Amino acid sequence: MRGRTIGYSRRVSPARTSLLSGPAGRTLLLLTGVNLLNYLDRFVVSALVESLRAEFGLSDVRLGALMTGFLLVYTLASPVFGALGDRGRRPRLLAIGVAIWSVATFLSGFAAGFASLLAARAAVGVGEAAYATISPGLISDHFERARRGRAFALFFAAIPVGSALGYVVGGLLDRAFGWQAAFFAAGVPGLLLAFFVLRQPDPPRGARDDAPVVAPRPLLRSWRALAANRPYALAVLGYAAYTFAIGALGFWMPAFLERTRGVPRAEATVQFGAVVVVTGIVGTLVGGWAADALRRRFARADLWVCALSALLAAPLTLVALTATSPGPYFASLVAAQLLLFASTGPINDVIMAVVPPSERATASAVAIFAIHALGDVPSPPLIGALSDRSSLATGILLVPVAISVAGALWTWGALRRPAPASAPAPAP
Numbered sequence: 516m517r518g519r520t521i522g523y524s525r526r527v528s529p530a531r532t533s534l535l536s537g538p539a540g541r542t543l544l545l546l547t548g549v550n551l552l553n554y555l556d557r558f559v560v561s562a563l564v565e566s567l568r569a570e571f572g573l574s575d576v577r578l579g580a581l582m583t584g585f586l587l588v589y590t591l592a593s594p595v596f597g598a599l600g601d602r603g604r605r606p607r608l609l610a611i612g613v614a615i616w617s618v619a620t621f622l623s624g625f626a627a628g629f630a631s632l633l634a635a636r637a638a639v640g641v642g643e644a645a646y647a648t649i650s651p652g653l654i655s656d657h658f659e660r661a662r663r664g665r666a667f668a669l670f671f672a673a674i675p676v677g678s679a680l681g682y683v684v685g686g687l688l689d690r691a692f693g694w695q696a697a698f699f700a701a702g703v704p705g706l707l708l709a710f711f712v713l714r715q716p717d718p719p720r721g722a723r724d725d726a727p728v729v730a731p732r733p734l735l736r737s738w739r740a741l742a743a744n745r746p747y748a749l750a751v752l753g754y755a756a757y758t759f760a761i762g763a764l765g766f767w768m769p770a771f772l773e774r775t776r777g778v779p780r781a782e783a784t785v786q787f788g789a790v791v792v793v794t795g796i797v798g799t800l801v802g803g804w805a806a807d808a809l810r811r812r813f814a815r816a817d818l819w820v821c822a823l824s825a826l827l828a829a830p831l832t833l834v835a836l837t838a839t840s841p842g843p844y845f846a847s848l849v850a851a852q853l854l855l856f857a858s859t860g861p862i863n864d865v866i867m868a869v870v871p872p873s874e875r876a877t878a879s880a881v882a883i884f885a886i887h888a889l890g891d892v893p894s895p896p897l898i899g900a901l902s903d904r905s906s907l908a909t910g911i912l913l914v915p916v917a918i919s920v921a922g923a924l925w926t927w928g929a930l931r932r933p934a935p936a937s938a939p940a941p942a943p
Contacts, residue, residue, distance in 0.1 A: 534662060542716065543654060543657065543658075545712065546670060548673070549609075549613055549708050550646075550670055550671070550674065551677040552708060553616070553646055553673075553677060554674050554677030554681060555701055556702065556705070557639070557681065558677070558685075558765055559681040559684065559685040560581055560582070561681065561766050561769060562681060562788075563685055563689055563694045564769065565770065566689050567632070570694065571632070574899075577629055578895075578899060579766065579899035579900075580633065580895075580896055581636050582766050582895045583892050583893075583896050584633045585639050585640045586640065586892040587637070588640030589639075589641075589647075589887060590640075590884050590888050592640060594881065595880075596644050596648045596876070596880060597876045597883075599876075600645075600649035600652065600876030600877075601652075601875070601877050606713055606714070606716075606717050607713060609646055609650065609715075611645060611709075612649075613709040614705065615638070615641050616638075616639045616641070618706075619636075619638035619642065620702035621698065621699055621701075621702030622638075622698075623636060624695040624696070624697075644880075644883070647883055648876050648880040648883060649876050650670070651863055651866070651879050653717070654670055655723065655867045656718040656720060656721065660724070663868075664803045664804070664806040664860055667863050668800050668803020668804065669800070671860050671863065674856075675791045675792055675798075676796060678765060678791055678795070679788035679792035679795065684697065684700060686769075731873045731877065732874065737877050738881060741877070741878060744869060745928075746865070746869045746928060746931075747870060749928030750862060750925070750928055751866065751885050751886060752885070752924050753821065753822075753825075753862070753920075754866075754882065754921070755886040755889035756889075757858060757862075757890070757921035758890030759893070759913075760855075760917040763895060763898050763911065763917075764911075766891075767898055767902075768787050769783045770783075771908070775908045794852035794856055795856045798854065798855065798859075799856045802856065802859065802861055803860035803864075816861075817861040818861070818865055818929035820858065821857075821858040821861050821865075821921075821929075822926040822929050824858050824922075825918055825919075825922030827854050828850075828854035829918040829919040829922060831851035832851040832855075832914055832918055833912070834847035835851055836908075836911055836915070837912075858925075862925075866879065901913075
């Protein structure tokens with residue numbers, strides 16, 4: 516039975532069920548696996564930067580534009596899927612998105628030049644927009660608030676794992692078989708996963724929340740309400756600065772290691788991938804667990820976890836990017852990555868908690884639009900332009916500045932915002 520709706524009581528004791536039990540647990544595991552593939556497909560191109568530069572004679576600005584082209588389409592398509600996700604069958608929309616990005620990734624391997632490669636990478640953004648806007652709301656409707664931080668932590672732990680696999684798989688296949696093989700291998704598995712996503716249950720909106728659930732407002736009214744929602748706005752603006760930094764690191768770090776540290780190409784992708792996967796899993800899971808645990812005492816625990824981890828990560832990132840000896844570089848890089856990933860689950864939980872359950876996909880879509888338009892859409896080509904004018908070692912120093920801005924905005928939000936609550940939307 517496709518996209519079936521199943522019954523949920525609003526109050527379920529967290530002690531009675533494990534996070535991964537029942538239909539909710541199975542759906543969470545599947546969505547986490549698809550999210551892993553999502554980021555593998557997204558970052559496999561980062562492992563191929565130097566090979567693509569040699570193959571097509573690309574400048575650093577054009578190489579950065581490969582990520583920007585994807586992100587522009589991803590950003591612009593997100594509001595469309597946000598509106599659909601609050602009104603239609605979510606598993607069906609998710610399956611369509613997974614299938615689209617998988618085919619587009621596969622077709623990237625047939626690129627004959629910059630234009631065709633850019634078009635294929637941009638098409639990946641259409642599919643990923645569907646997945647990213649709808650999945651958080653679907654997870655929220657499977658889990659009550661007391662366990663939602665851990666559920667999001669598990670889901671978003673797939674980001675560093677998938678990103679790292681993009682570097683590792685891309686780097687190894689590039690060295691053994693060429694850059695085309697990396698795109699082919701990344702694209703095929705998504706078609707199988709799309710079939711399983713199609714068959715997942717679709718619980719009622721707000722199934723795990725205490726607030727009464729009403730129909731979503733007209734789209735323009737929803738957007739205006741989100742713009743006026745100060746907790747939401749501060750969370751998203753901080754997330755945009757954070758995404759600027761994460762996007763820049765994710766795209767340029769392998770090339771930075773090769774050019775400024777003299778690390779061989781394949782070793783650079785594997786080395787950074789290994790750091791990302793370990794720190795990502797540990798940091799994301801610990802951040803989600805800490806937010807759930809601290810929320811029992813502090814109403815603003817989610818944002819405090821984000822704010823403090825970012826403020827601590829900023830100076831450590833600066834050391835990692837400027838240290839010349841391996842010991843301080845590696846220690847500060849690992850510590851900074853652990854702190855950065857601690858924010859991933861809590862900040863998404865905040866975004867879901869401060870909006871009506873019936874408009875979570877729209878809230879995710881607007882957040883995605885903002886964090887990418889202000890974050891990792893401009894950061895790769897901006898750092899690439901600075902690199903072309905001076906050096907990559909200079910351009911990448913924008914990263915700790917952006918992390919500091921994220922920490923400041925989240926601190927402001929933590930000091931000002933009320934306790935999270937899923938308030939109902941007024942009737943249209």
